[in-house]
Amino acid sequence: MKRIIHTDDAPAAVGAYSQATSNDSLLFTAGQIPLTADGDLLDDESIAVQTEQALYNLDAVLDEAGASSEDVLKVTVMLDDIDDFDEMNETYANYFDDEPPARSAVEVAALPKGVGVEIEAIASLE
Numbered sequence: 001m002k003r004i005i006h007t008d009d010a011p012a013a014v015g016a017y018s019q020a021t022s023n024d025s026l027l028f029t030a031g032q033i034p035l036t037a038d039g040d041l042l043d044d045e046s047i048a049v050q051t052e053q054a055l056y057n058l059d060a061v062l063d064e065a066g067a068s069s070e071d072v073l074k075v076t077v078m079l080d081d082i083d084d085f086d087e088m089n090e091t092y093a094n095y096f097d098d099e100p101p102a103r104s105a106v107e108v109a110a111l112p113k114g115v116g117v118e119i120e121a122i123a124s125l126e
Contacts, residue, residue, distance in 0.1 A: 007064035010057040011035040020061045027065045031118040032057035043115045047084040051091040054119045071123040072101040078118040082107035
């Protein structure tokens with residue numbers, strides 16, 4: 001049975017999707033962008049700051065579902081410029097500092113609202 005996850009500590013969905021869904025075994029998050037829960041878009045900030053906000057949003061969604069970064073199995077990072085990989089990776093490594101999950105990082109043509117990074121995750125709830 002599908003369960004919808006929603007928290008006011010992360011930005012509300014800006015389209016026809018949920019912040020996350022779960023079957024009570026696995027949690028699938030929507031992509032998190034550098035948008036604060038108050039609606040402040042950090043698109044003009046450095047990739048490090050954008051990554052930090054996206055991970056903060058991810059953490060809020062994980063927490064609402066009863067999970068943490070330690071439960072994350074797989075992450076997908078989308079960058080609008082792959083040359084920002086090293087800066088993103090430095091911030092990301094501080095978040096997933098012990099036993100990091102599997103990860104893909106890809107360059108995409110564009111991201112929602114003109115941001116530089118979007119991060120989604122799959123986590124275990126068992």
